[in-house]
Amino acid sequence: MSFHILGRRVVIIDKPSVAEDLLxxxxxxxxxRHFPPMGGELMKREHNMFYIAYNDRFKTYRRLLHREFNPSAVKNFWSTQQSEARSLVSNICQADSENLFVCVQRAAASLIMKISFGYTIDNDNDHFVFLAESSLKLAYLAGAPGRWLVDSFPILRFLPDWFPGADFKRKAKIWGRKLDNLSIEPHHWAQKQMVSGTAEPSFTSRLLNLDDERERSPDYDDIVRHTAGSLYAAGVDTLAASMKVFFYAMTCNPEIQRKAQEEVDSVTSAERRLPTLEDRASMPYLECILKEVLRWAPPAPMGLAHCSSSDDVYKGYFIPAKTSVYANIWAMTHDEDEYPDPYLFNPDRFLAKEGERQQKDPRGLVYGFGRRLCPGSHFAEFYLFIQMATCLAILDVFKDVDCNGVCIDPKAEFSTGLTTHMAPFPCIVKPRSRDSLAMIQNDHIASC
Structure with a gap:
């Protein structure tokens, strides 16, 4: 699909083969990347991970991220991921079911702040979390399609700040500084911890201690700051979004929940222990649930737009330079030819069955394409796996009931935006048994 919007050529791809060919x-x-006047130029975000052009600085970002998040390196985060998964379950056990999503969001924030800066979130009113969440809201506002006239008429960016109707320029300056603080404040905090000798190992501390002279450009510190800052923006929302879908799926599909719990129990119950990431290979059905969560509701259904740097021709179609190209991930993961009955949450579709074609692994789609592929995909999968496994080991999730005792079928409603979040729904979450509650409580006490 190709069309003009706000003076820009936009191409939407809904077939994986075309996305592979082009992207x-x-x-x-x-x-x-398209660099919009409002959310990009006026807010001075040319070095932001999500707006930066395909240049040498971008390649350095990717190299540093690959260093920390390649399939071998992510094992360094396993103990932290397991600890945060257990903290999530402990917090859920102590909270009301209405606060389930609050616990899920905080768990993702806690993990990302820990691995990015070595920072521990101690309370629900944490300054850095408030700073990050408020900054992300500004980023969404600044980048909202059609919201800013200057994005359609870029010449307006030359208006003086005092000119009537130029309040967008004043907002851009203020918002740009606030968005910078998203990475500046925790980065400076981590540096102070390093100077005092109290820093916990983190993405920031490891890279700032790097002895590789090839990486030590004059702006290396700024590069580390921007790279670490991107982890919160990219990680918290997407990880939390997928965990919310998991809880919805377990609420609506008790038979799937029971089957997954039986698998988890078969691996851990004999030793009376909680799941670990070493158990992943022994839990193939839970692996299928993970795939289906990502397929059924991809957290970033349209991804971020690629942008063509020069004119191109593809199968007779002329694609001019500066065209925004979106991979419609949602359409790809709901293609009936590839995924029969695509709106049904069905992990069994990924199990090999005699005489049936095994359906395509959606993880080849949901993380994006080409050189803008999500560099944290392995980290994300380990996070989701251990969160799901720990929740299944300790918790039961049920449909809530109304005043007449009739089960309430929750509706699947999602927010709009770059990352789509499931709206809160009624459910009941409680420990499976006294033994399971005691297990998580004892683990929490031992970790304190």
């Missing part, structure tokens, strides 16, 4: 095989052309 991966022709990555030299399709790895750039």
């Amino acid at each position: 991966t095989r022709r990555a030299l052309i399709y790895s750039d």
